Amino acid sequence: xxxxxxxGGGLVQAGGSLRLSCAASGSIFSVNVMGWYxxxxxxxxxxxxxxxxxxxxxxxxxxxxxxxxxxxxxxxTLALQMNSLKPEDTAVYYCNLIIRGVxxxxxxxxxxxxx
Numbered sequence: 001x002x003x004x005x006x007x008g009g010g011l012v013q014a015g016g017s018l019r020l021s022c023a024a025s026g027s028i029f030s031v032n033v034m035g036w037y038x039x040x041x042x043x044x045x046x047x048x049x050x051x052x053x054x055x056x057x058x059x060x061x062x063x064x065x066x067x068x069x070x071x072x073x074x075x076x077t078l079a080l081q082m083n084s085l086k087p088e089d090t091a092v093y094y095c096n097l098i099i100r101g102v103x104x105x106x107x108x109x110x111x112x113x114x115x
Contacts, residue, residue, distance in 0.1 A: 003026050006095045007023075008021050012085055012110070015085065016062075018029045019079060033051070033053070034096065035098075038092065044094070048069075049067055067082050080093070
């Protein structure tokens with residue numbers, strides 16, 4: 001069984017920074033993709049950034065140049081450094097892990113950016 005636990009959300013002013021972390025446990029194979037998704041009120045969940053076990057990254061256009069995703073395969077952790085935050089970044093952020101086509105999700109952490 002796979003468990004994902006996020007931390008690091010909170011309230012920040014526009015232009016500020018936050019760092020999200022996700023700790024993974026359970027039966028995790030070495031080849032997988034991890035990512036961060038977010039869901040704002042009334043909107044669909046969207047991909048923010050992803051990173052493969054080999055370190056290949058992808059970012060949504062809206063966060064390129066501001067957010068950085070990273071992972072530590074040994075510690076089984078995922079991080080998202082968010083800089084220059086904007087009010088439109090306000091959402092619940094979810095850690096995601098894909099193993100052999102199966103999606104696993106964390107419980108989510110709230111990020112609120114005030115203007």
